[in-house]
Amino acid sequence: MKKICLSLFAVCCIIGSSKAQQDAGMMDQIYRTSFEEGLAYDNLRYLTKDIGNRIAGSTKAEEAVIWSKGLMEAMPFDKVYLQDVEVPFWDRGKKEEAYIESSKTSLKVLALGGSVSTPKEGISAEVIEVEFLADLKKYGDAVRGKIVFVNKPWDESMVxxxxxxxxxxxxxxxxxxxxxxxxxxAYLFRSLSSSPDDDYPHTGGTRYVEGIDSIPALAISAKSAQRLSEELKKNAHLKVFLKNESAWKGIVKTHNVIAEWKGSEKPEEIITIGGHIDSWDLGEGAHDNGTGTMGTLDAIRTLMRLGYKPKHTIRLVFYMNEENGVQGSLKYGEIAKSKGEQIVAAIESDAGGFSPRGFDIKSSAEALHWIQTQWKPLFEEKFWVSRFLQGSPGVDSGIWGQYFPNTVMFNFRPDPHRYFDIHHTEKDVFEAVDRRELQSGVAALASLLYLVDQQINQMPK
Ligand SMILES: [Zn+2]
Structure with a gap:
């Protein structure tokens, strides 16, 4: 009996190691194909340079939708379609103005996404500077009629x-x-920038509460924040002038873009991969999230180039409106739930196109351990992709995932050092992306997609 057990163990080891060798061989081919034949970088160039930034509800966003659909139709997908989504359209209007009244020192500002406008003639008022909103308590009634300036520096010690x-x-x-x-x-908020000398304001979503007045909300660059803070130390009663024209402009009909590559063994089981196609209305939305959409599309294209036949249905989704409303992922989830779909896994890319480091994973502890022992070694030594940790699934997957609590979710994690230097600014342009880093990420995504498709049924629940 002992002998049989031992030889059975030996056979399993041989099968196991030959499977691992097969996977390693496939990953070699994926990496080679991505570097030598990948098109993510070229597609990104078109998206950023020929289309440009694309806030949800804008004509540019819809142009990106139609163009992306065309890209997918040129690939051997079984089905390409648009999913109707209604989004609230926010328009920045003319360039914002801000300066210190007494010295006419200009301050670099941007309306935060969703902000209402100042009165036509602008606002001129004294400023209360705090690090935390909670600090406002001690000012009591003195806040009335003032501009509140939250000046919290970035914690640079955080890798x-x-x-x-x-x-x-x-x-x-x-x-x-x-x-x-x-x-x-009015609200003046120090930009969330990882670079202390940054003189570019970073926008981002803000929100109002029903029943409370809506006041203009602007981001100020890190450098301008320091300048204003220094001036306030010299003169606590100085006045700042602010003017912006941004406003909500109603509901616009737009779309998610979806393509499906039908599974050969379990077509009813779906693996979703993708990222958001909209961007803020600044720069070119290159790292956020041109690299995520063009990268996930190219990951599938890489497997197609290698003649791969998926076991499960692979569904590419470009979500609309992640930046200021998440209506695209909500709609995707509602429809998938109403159809009773089986989405067994999800992969999202929305953290930039820098050198890949790994994936955050939402799964059971047993599944995570299995991934760390079975898959991580395939990535770690050769490809420098070593982060496989429990973590957030990504904004869009997280939104629709509320309807699919058992779906295993992967969130692509590139190197984080430079992302928040450019995030939500004019600096997020094509030139900030490196082809080798981007295609390395494509290969990591394609490798993960291959492994999920091959082995998800063996993964512990
Ligand atoms: Zn994003």
Whole structure:
């Protein structure tokens, strides 16, 4: 009996190792194909240079939808279609103005996404500077009629810049309502930038609360924030002038873009991969999220080039409106749920196109351990992709994932050091992306997609 067990074990080891060798061989081919024949970088050039930035509801966003659909139709997908989505359209209007009244020192500002406008003639008022919104308590009625300036510097000690961003981003979204409640007339928020000498303001979503006045909300560059803070130390009563014209412009009909590559063994089981196609209305939306959409499309294209036949249906989704409303992922989830679809896994790319480092994973502890022992070694030594940790699934997957709590989710994680230097700014342009880094990410995504398709049924639940 012992002998049989031992030989059975030996056979399993041989099968196991030959399977691992087969997977390693496939990954070699994927990496070679991505570097030598990948088109993510060329497609990104068109998306950023010929189309440009594409806030949801704009004509540019719809142009990106139609163009992306054409890209998918040129590939051997079984089905390409648009999914109707209604989004609220926010328009920045003319360029914002801001300066210190006494010295006419100009301040670099941008309306935060969703901000209302100042009165036509602008606002001129004294400023209360705090690091945290909670600090406003001690000012009591003095906040009335003032501009509140939240000047919280970025925590540079954090290698994981996404955590540094997350630590302060709620002050961006909560700020206008909290300030308005206290009688403040405008909100000035130090940009979430990882570069302390940055003179570019970074936009991002903010929100209002029903029943509380909506006041203008603007981001100020890190450098201008320091300048204003220094001036306030010299003269606490100085006045700042602010003017912006942004406004909500109603509901616009637009789309998610979807393509399906039918599975040969379990076509009813779906693996979703993709990212958001919209961007903020600045720069070219290159890292956020041109690289995510063009990268996931190219990952599938790489497998197609290698003659791969998927077992499960692979569904590419470009979500609309991640930046200021998440209507695309909500709609995707609602429809998938109403059809009773089986989405067994999801892969999202929305953290930039820098050198790949790994994936954050939403799964059971047993599945995570299995991934760390079975798949991580295939990536780590040769391809420098070593982060396989429990983490957030990504904004869009997280939204539709509320309807699919058992779906295993992967969130692509490139190197985080430079992402928040350019995030949501004019600097997020094609030139900020490196082809080798991008195609290396494509190969990591394609490798993961291959492994998920091959082995998801063996993964512990
Ligand atoms: Zn994004």
């Amino acid at each position: 994981e810049t996404g955590v540094a961003y997350g630590l302060n981003s709620s002050q961006r979204s909560r700020g206008p309502a909290e300030v308005a409640k206290l009688g403040g007339i």
